[in-house]
Amino acid sequence: MKRLNNLVAIVTGAASGIGAATAARFNAEGATVVEWDATPYAGGVAVDVRDEAAVQGSIADVVRAHGRVDVLVNAAGVAGGGPVHLMGAEEWDRVIGVNLTGTFVTNKYVIAAMLDQEPAANGQRGSIINIASIEGIEGTEGGSAYNASKGGVVLLTKNLAMDYGRRGIRANAICPGFIDTPMMSAVFDMDGMEDIRKSFVNAHALGRCGTPAEIASAALFLASEDASFVTGSALVVDGGYTAGHGHGIAELMGLG
Numbered sequence: 383m384k385r386l387n388n389l390v391a392i393v394t395g396a397a398s399g400i401g402a403a404t405a406a407r408f409n410a411e412g413a414t415v416v417e418w419d420a421t422p423y424a425g426g427v428a429v430d431v432r433d434e435a436a437v438q439g440s441i442a443d444v445v446r447a448h449g450r451v452d453v454l455v456n457a458a459g460v461a462g463g464g465p466v467h468l469m470g471a472e473e474w475d476r477v478i479g480v481n482l483t484g485t486f487v488t489n490k491y492v493i494a495a496m497l498d499q500e501p502a503a504n505g506q507r508g509s510i511i512n513i514a515s516i517e518g519i520e521g522t523e524g525g526s527a528y529n530a531s532k533g534g535v536v537l538l539t540k541n542l543a544m545d546y547g548r549r550g551i552r553a554n555a556i557c558p559g560f561i562d563t564p565m566m567s568a569v570f571d572m573d574g575m576e577d578i579r580k581s582f583v584n585a586h587a588l589g590r591c592g593t594p595a596e597i598a599s600a601a602l603f604l605a606s607e608d609a610s611f612v613t614g615s616a617l618v619v620d621g622g623y624t625a626g627h628g629h630g631i632a633e634l635m636g637l638g
Protein backbone atom coordinates (compact mmCIF):
# COMPACT_ATOMS: atom_id res chain seq x y z
CA MET A 383 0.00 0.00 0.00
CA LYS A 384 1.50 3.33 -1.05
CA ARG A 385 1.74 5.86 1.76
CA LEU A 386 0.86 9.10 -0.08
CA ASN A 387 -1.99 7.99 -2.35
CA ASN A 388 -4.35 10.84 -3.38
CA LEU A 389 -2.09 13.56 -1.92
CA VAL A 390 -0.84 16.56 -3.91
CA ALA A 391 2.65 17.68 -2.89
CA ILE A 392 4.82 20.65 -3.87
CA VAL A 393 8.58 20.17 -3.48
CA THR A 394 10.84 23.22 -3.81
CA GLY A 395 14.52 22.87 -4.72
CA ALA A 396 13.47 19.71 -6.54
CA ALA A 397 16.13 19.88 -9.28
CA SER A 398 18.89 18.56 -7.04
CA GLY A 399 19.95 16.75 -3.88
CA ILE A 400 17.41 16.41 -1.05
CA GLY A 401 14.55 18.00 -3.02
CA ALA A 402 15.09 15.68 -6.00
CA ALA A 403 15.24 12.59 -3.77
CA THR A 404 12.09 13.68 -1.93
CA ALA A 405 10.16 14.32 -5.16
CA ALA A 406 11.17 10.86 -6.46
CA ARG A 407 10.21 9.12 -3.19
CA PHE A 408 6.86 10.92 -2.97
CA ASN A 409 6.13 9.96 -6.59
CA ALA A 410 6.93 6.33 -5.81
CA GLU A 411 4.59 6.51 -2.80
CA GLY A 412 1.62 7.58 -4.95
CA ALA A 413 1.58 11.39 -4.51
CA THR A 414 1.00 13.82 -7.34
CA VAL A 415 4.22 15.82 -7.11
CA VAL A 416 4.73 19.35 -8.44
CA GLU A 417 8.43 20.20 -8.62
CA TRP A 418 9.68 23.77 -8.29
CA ASP A 419 13.21 25.07 -8.65
CA ALA A 420 14.91 28.34 -9.56
CA THR A 421 16.93 26.32 -12.09
CA PRO A 422 14.66 25.35 -15.01
CA TYR A 423 14.70 21.61 -15.88
CA ALA A 424 12.49 19.09 -17.67
CA GLY A 425 9.55 18.14 -15.44
CA GLY A 426 10.03 21.09 -13.11
CA VAL A 427 8.32 24.48 -12.88
CA ALA A 428 10.69 27.47 -12.74
CA VAL A 429 9.87 29.18 -9.44
CA ASP A 430 12.27 31.28 -7.38
CA VAL A 431 11.04 30.96 -3.78
CA ARG A 432 11.96 34.60 -3.11
CA ASP A 433 9.54 35.83 -5.78
CA GLU A 434 6.16 36.34 -4.07
CA ALA A 435 4.23 36.92 -7.28
CA ALA A 436 5.68 33.78 -8.90
CA VAL A 437 4.98 31.67 -5.79
CA GLN A 438 1.41 32.99 -5.48
CA GLY A 439 0.69 32.42 -9.19
CA SER A 440 2.25 28.94 -9.19
CA ILE A 441 0.22 27.83 -6.18
CA ALA A 442 -2.93 29.01 -7.93
CA ASP A 443 -1.82 26.90 -10.94
CA VAL A 444 -1.43 23.83 -8.70
CA VAL A 445 -4.88 24.29 -7.17
CA ARG A 446 -6.42 24.83 -10.63
CA ALA A 447 -4.72 21.72 -12.05
CA HIS A 448 -5.05 19.33 -9.09
CA GLY A 449 -7.84 20.76 -6.92
CA ARG A 450 -5.77 21.10 -3.73
CA VAL A 451 -2.31 21.03 -2.11
CA ASP A 452 -1.76 18.62 0.79
CA VAL A 453 2.01 18.75 1.39
CA LEU A 454 4.76 21.32 0.97
CA VAL A 455 8.39 20.24 1.25
CA ASN A 456 10.57 23.30 1.28
CA ALA A 457 14.03 22.07 0.20
CA ALA A 458 15.23 25.09 -1.81
CA GLY A 459 18.32 26.48 -0.17
CA VAL A 460 21.82 27.88 -0.61
CA ALA A 461 25.05 27.52 1.37
CA GLY A 462 27.03 30.56 2.45
CA GLY A 463 28.16 32.74 5.30
CA GLY A 464 31.55 33.61 6.80
CA PRO A 465 32.92 35.29 9.93
CA VAL A 466 30.65 38.31 10.29
CA HIS A 467 33.31 41.04 10.30
CA LEU A 468 34.54 39.73 6.95
CA MET A 469 31.13 39.22 5.37
CA GLY A 470 29.32 41.69 3.10
CA ALA A 471 25.69 42.56 3.76
CA GLU A 472 24.84 41.27 0.28
CA GLU A 473 26.01 37.75 1.30
CA TRP A 474 23.88 37.96 4.45
CA ASP A 475 20.87 39.03 2.35
CA ARG A 476 21.45 36.28 -0.25
CA VAL A 477 21.51 33.45 2.30
CA ILE A 478 18.70 34.78 4.51
CA GLY A 479 16.74 35.69 1.37
CA VAL A 480 16.59 32.16 -0.03
CA ASN A 481 16.69 30.02 3.12
CA LEU A 482 14.51 32.02 5.51
CA THR A 483 12.51 34.57 3.50
CA GLY A 484 11.94 32.01 0.73
CA THR A 485 10.58 29.59 3.34
CA PHE A 486 8.29 32.31 4.69
CA VAL A 487 6.99 33.11 1.18
CA THR A 488 6.20 29.51 0.17
CA ASN A 489 4.73 28.73 3.60
CA LYS A 490 2.54 31.84 3.42
CA TYR A 491 0.88 31.06 0.09
CA VAL A 492 0.64 27.29 0.56
CA ILE A 493 -0.95 27.73 4.00
CA ALA A 494 -3.45 30.22 2.53
CA ALA A 495 -4.42 27.61 -0.09
CA MET A 496 -4.64 24.87 2.56
CA LEU A 497 -6.95 26.99 4.73
CA ASP A 498 -9.24 27.49 1.73
CA GLN A 499 -9.68 23.79 1.07
CA GLU A 500 -11.88 21.19 2.72
CA PRO A 501 -10.03 18.77 5.00
CA ALA A 502 -8.94 15.52 3.32
CA ALA A 503 -10.40 12.14 4.30
CA ASN A 504 -7.98 12.03 7.27
CA GLY A 505 -9.44 15.28 8.63
CA GLN A 506 -6.25 17.22 7.85
CA ARG A 507 -5.85 20.23 5.62
CA GLY A 508 -2.13 19.84 5.07
CA SER A 509 1.43 19.19 6.16
CA ILE A 510 4.32 21.66 5.91
CA ILE A 511 7.85 20.23 5.97
CA ASN A 512 10.68 22.77 6.05
CA ILE A 513 14.22 21.49 5.52
CA ALA A 514 16.28 23.29 8.17
CA SER A 515 19.62 21.81 9.35
CA ILE A 516 21.50 20.73 12.45
CA GLU A 517 23.22 24.06 11.75
CA GLY A 518 19.91 25.62 12.79
CA ILE A 519 20.16 24.17 16.28
CA GLU A 520 23.88 24.60 16.98
CA GLY A 521 26.71 26.79 15.75
CA THR A 522 29.26 25.96 13.07
CA GLU A 523 32.59 27.78 12.61
CA GLY A 524 32.07 30.34 9.84
CA GLY A 525 28.38 29.49 9.53
CA SER A 526 26.84 32.84 10.58
CA ALA A 527 24.21 33.69 7.93
CA TYR A 528 23.53 30.03 7.10
CA ASN A 529 23.06 29.03 10.74
CA ALA A 530 20.96 32.13 11.42
CA SER A 531 18.75 31.31 8.43
CA LYS A 532 18.24 27.70 9.52
CA GLY A 533 17.66 28.62 13.16
CA GLY A 534 15.00 30.99 11.85
CA VAL A 535 13.41 28.18 9.84
CA VAL A 536 13.22 25.96 12.94
CA LEU A 537 11.41 28.59 15.00
CA LEU A 538 9.21 29.77 12.13
CA THR A 539 8.10 26.16 11.76
CA LYS A 540 7.30 25.79 15.47
CA ASN A 541 5.20 28.95 15.27
CA LEU A 542 3.33 27.63 12.24
CA ALA A 543 2.50 24.52 14.27
CA MET A 544 1.01 26.70 17.00
CA ASP A 545 -0.94 29.01 14.69
CA TYR A 546 -2.42 26.39 12.38
CA GLY A 547 -2.66 23.13 14.41
CA ARG A 548 -6.32 23.72 15.28
CA ARG A 549 -6.97 24.51 11.63
CA GLY A 550 -5.82 21.07 10.47
CA ILE A 551 -2.29 21.91 9.34
CA ARG A 552 0.81 20.23 10.77
CA ALA A 553 4.23 21.91 10.41
CA ASN A 554 7.58 20.25 11.04
CA ALA A 555 11.23 20.94 10.27
CA ILE A 556 13.87 18.37 9.38
CA CYS A 557 17.41 19.00 10.62
CA PRO A 558 19.77 16.94 8.47
CA GLY A 559 23.40 16.33 9.30
CA PHE A 560 25.84 16.56 6.39
CA ILE A 561 24.26 15.01 3.31
CA ASP A 562 26.08 14.04 0.14
CA THR A 563 24.59 16.49 -2.40
CA PRO A 564 25.92 19.02 -4.92
CA MET A 565 25.62 21.67 -2.17
CA MET A 566 27.92 19.72 0.12
CA SER A 567 30.39 18.93 -2.69
CA ALA A 568 30.55 22.60 -3.68
CA VAL A 569 31.70 23.46 -0.14
CA PHE A 570 33.99 20.51 0.56
CA ASP A 571 35.60 20.38 -2.90
CA MET A 572 37.10 23.86 -2.39
CA ASP A 573 40.89 24.11 -2.09
CA GLY A 574 42.25 23.32 1.38
CA MET A 575 39.10 21.51 2.53
CA GLU A 576 40.31 17.89 2.43
CA ASP A 577 41.13 17.51 6.14
CA ILE A 578 38.16 19.65 7.16
CA ARG A 579 35.89 17.36 5.16
CA LYS A 580 37.30 14.30 7.00
CA SER A 581 36.74 16.04 10.32
CA PHE A 582 33.08 16.77 9.45
CA VAL A 583 32.53 13.18 8.29
CA ASN A 584 34.10 11.82 11.51
CA ALA A 585 31.86 14.04 13.64
CA HIS A 586 28.89 11.83 12.71
CA ALA A 587 28.55 8.98 15.23
CA LEU A 588 27.82 6.65 12.31
CA GLY A 589 31.14 7.66 10.73
CA ARG A 590 29.67 8.82 7.44
CA CYS A 591 27.57 11.52 5.83
CA GLY A 592 23.93 10.88 4.96
CA THR A 593 22.29 10.37 1.59
CA PRO A 594 19.48 12.46 0.09
CA ALA A 595 17.28 9.34 0.19
CA GLU A 596 17.66 9.17 3.98
CA ILE A 597 16.25 12.68 4.30
CA ALA A 598 13.48 11.85 1.81
CA SER A 599 12.49 8.96 4.13
CA ALA A 600 12.07 11.40 7.03
CA ALA A 601 10.01 13.74 4.82
CA LEU A 602 7.85 10.78 3.79
CA PHE A 603 7.18 9.97 7.45
CA LEU A 604 6.20 13.58 8.23
CA ALA A 605 3.93 13.78 5.16
CA SER A 606 2.21 10.48 5.91
CA GLU A 607 -0.58 9.39 8.27
CA ASP A 608 2.11 7.83 10.48
CA ALA A 609 2.92 11.37 11.64
CA SER A 610 -0.70 12.38 12.35
CA PHE A 611 0.24 13.49 15.92
CA VAL A 612 3.60 15.07 14.99
CA THR A 613 3.70 18.84 14.66
CA GLY A 614 6.13 21.54 15.76
CA SER A 615 9.07 19.13 15.78
CA ALA A 616 12.58 19.74 14.50
CA LEU A 617 13.37 16.17 13.50
CA VAL A 618 17.12 15.56 13.69
CA VAL A 619 18.33 13.14 10.99
CA ASP A 620 22.07 13.43 11.40
CA GLY A 621 23.78 10.08 11.94
CA GLY A 622 24.55 11.18 15.50
CA TYR A 623 26.33 14.44 14.58
CA THR A 624 24.64 16.32 17.43
CA ALA A 625 24.68 13.34 19.86
CA GLY A 626 27.94 14.53 21.40
CA HIS A 627 31.63 15.09 20.74
CA GLY A 628 34.01 12.17 20.11
CA HIS A 629 37.60 12.44 21.43
CA GLY A 630 38.74 8.81 21.20
CA ILE A 631 38.44 8.04 24.92
CA ALA A 632 36.14 5.02 24.44
CA GLU A 633 38.80 3.48 22.16
CA LEU A 634 41.42 4.16 24.87
CA MET A 635 39.17 2.32 27.32
CA GLY A 636 39.18 -0.75 25.07
CA LEU A 637 36.20 -0.23 22.73
CA GLY A 638 37.22 -2.21 19.64
Ligand SMILES: NC(=O)c1ccc[n+]([C@@H]2O[C@H](COP(=O)([O-])OP(=O)(O)OC[C@H]3O[C@@H](n4cnc5c(N)ncnc54)[C@H](O)[C@@H]3O)[C@@H](O)[C@H]2O)c1
Pocket residue numbers: 394395396397398399400401418419420421429430431432456457458459460461480484513514515516557558559560561562563564565566
Ligand atom coordinates in the same frame (compact mmCIF):
# COMPACT_ATOMS: atom_id res chain seq x y z
N1 LIG B 1 23.50 18.88 1.92
C1 LIG B 1 23.56 19.05 3.24
O1 LIG B 1 24.54 18.64 3.92
C2 LIG B 1 22.43 19.74 3.96
C3 LIG B 1 22.38 19.63 5.35
C4 LIG B 1 21.36 20.25 6.05
C5 LIG B 1 20.40 20.95 5.36
N2 LIG B 1 20.46 21.07 4.02
C6 LIG B 1 19.41 21.84 3.35
O2 LIG B 1 18.68 20.98 2.52
C7 LIG B 1 18.13 21.74 1.43
C8 LIG B 1 18.53 21.07 0.12
O3 LIG B 1 19.94 21.13 0.00
P1 LIG B 1 20.79 20.19 -0.96
O4 LIG B 1 21.98 19.78 -0.19
O5 LIG B 1 19.92 19.18 -1.59
O6 LIG B 1 21.30 21.30 -2.00
P2 LIG B 1 21.34 21.33 -3.60
O7 LIG B 1 22.20 22.49 -3.92
O8 LIG B 1 21.68 20.00 -4.13
O9 LIG B 1 19.82 21.66 -3.97
C9 LIG B 1 19.23 22.88 -3.65
C10 LIG B 1 18.26 23.26 -4.75
O10 LIG B 1 17.64 24.50 -4.38
C11 LIG B 1 17.51 25.26 -5.54
N3 LIG B 1 17.39 26.68 -5.20
C12 LIG B 1 18.36 27.51 -4.73
N4 LIG B 1 17.89 28.75 -4.60
C13 LIG B 1 16.59 28.71 -4.97
C14 LIG B 1 15.56 29.68 -5.03
N5 LIG B 1 15.78 30.97 -4.72
N6 LIG B 1 14.32 29.28 -5.42
C15 LIG B 1 14.09 27.99 -5.77
N7 LIG B 1 15.03 27.05 -5.76
C16 LIG B 1 16.27 27.39 -5.35
C17 LIG B 1 18.77 24.97 -6.35
O11 LIG B 1 18.63 25.33 -7.72
C18 LIG B 1 18.94 23.49 -6.11
O12 LIG B 1 18.30 22.72 -7.11
C19 LIG B 1 18.68 23.15 1.59
O13 LIG B 1 17.73 23.95 2.25
C20 LIG B 1 19.90 22.95 2.46
O14 LIG B 1 20.21 24.12 3.18
C21 LIG B 1 21.44 20.46 3.29
